[in-house]
Amino acid sequence: MKQLMILLAALALFPMGNASAHDGMDMGGMSTSADANKGVGVVEAVDREKGTVTLSHEPIxxxxxxxxxxxxxxxxxKLFSKLxxxxxxxxxxxxxxxSYVVTGVK
Ligand SMILES: [Cu+2]
Structure with a gap:
């Protein structure tokens, strides 16, 4: 029973699964689309032909x-040289x- 309560509490704290984590992020966000967002992440894959990078990022x-x-x-x-x-x-x-476009890399 105790374990069930912990599970229910966890579900209440994290109602969105990973798959829908990006849903609704444009509603009432603190930043507008013109603002640059900052993140930290690890480069998982790079596709220069498609012009994309797969990043495993920390919470933003x-x-x-x-x-x-x-x-x-x-x-x-040119940013690919840093990725x-x-x-x-x-x-x-x-x-x-x-889509989300990387505009700077450190
Ligand atoms: Cu993300």
Missing amino acids: ASLGWPAMTMDFAVGDK ATGKKVEFQFVKQHN
């Missing part, structure tokens, strides 16, 4: 995102149309 408070692995578009191809697989990076990104 400005968007209310939990930690997750997701694809970002890369705005400036080596396995590397931990600080990055900036903006929302453009329906």
Whole structure:
């Protein structure tokens, strides 16, 4: 019984599963689409042909995102020189149309 209570409490605290973590993030967020968001993450994969990078990022408070692995578009191809697989990076990104575009990498 005690374990069930803990499980129910956990469900109440985290009502959104990982799959829907991005749903509704545009509603009432603290930042507008023009603001750059900052994140820290590990480069999981790079696809120069598609112009995308897969980042396993830490929680991003400005968007209310939990930690997750997701694809970002890369705005400036020069940024690929800083995106080596396995590397931990600080990055900036903006929302453009329906995708997230990395605009800076440290
Ligand atoms: Cu994400």
